[in-house]
Amino acid sequence: MSARAYGGYVGFEIAAHVRQDLIARQLCLKRVKTMRSYLPDSAQAVSRLLALTVIADGGGSPLEIAATYRLKILDYAQIQDHVFDQVLHELCTDLATTFNGLMKVEKEMIDQALAEITLPELRLSVWKSMWELSYADDELADGELALLLLATSTWGIERDAHGGGQISKLAVPPDLES
Template sequence: MHAYIPNSPEAVSRILALSMIVDGHVSPSELRVMHGAPFLEQFKVDDEVFDRTLRELCEDLLDAAANRRAGMVEIDPALLDALMLDIRDPLLQICLWKTMVDIVQADGHLDERETTLVRRAARAWFGQAHASDAFSTAALAS
């Protein structure tokens, strides 16, 4: 997994990208919500950074996949928690969490994997020490 500086545009972009791909596809409504997030400019997340980070995330997930042919990529819960810890600024955590919630609701269908991701972010950022959820994301393997 690519290593990013905590609170960097790449660390933020990776969490946003996870919010979009966790259910196996990116919908136009999710992209609109992400692009409308008011904090992105403040934290220097632009289209170039997001696109590059999304590509790197997908490559990292596919490289780590045990069974790419199955069409599912599982993310280890410990890895997910570690990715969340790259967001350390309390204000950024709040802004990012709200945007994650808006993204997963944008297509009108709340997938269990989306719910798990948002719940784990809340646990990592807002004081709950242990999270036992796991999730997988479909259709990343081509």
């Protein structure tokens, strides 16, 4: 199993081949105690959640990396390939690692990343893309499932019987209702 629980965080193993043109694994081993912040609903905020999804199964398989560049969310959120690459790199540098190469992703970090997506329509699009990425390698790892369930509950998304979802009326702030 790639994702392992250790006390207050979940560790994800990182593969050295996260992306061929991405700087080698050594950059992912830096120890930084906090993640950087991005503007709400920005291309960087969306990219970080996609990057978290990619590494959540234990290493960012080539299938998941390739699938990222085919997602409709990239056009919808106006994310260019180099922006996603940069955010993936920044995520690797922001996350601390253990002696055996597991990345420490604390719940507060995921909460921060989820909180940076505020628009209900964007949340739903990101959520659907996260599910799509999680299944890109035909497996749903424990780390991916944990991230997806946290996004589902935090954002108030109600799944339907066909795997789709909608934002719960209770999850939409009154000032965003139409």
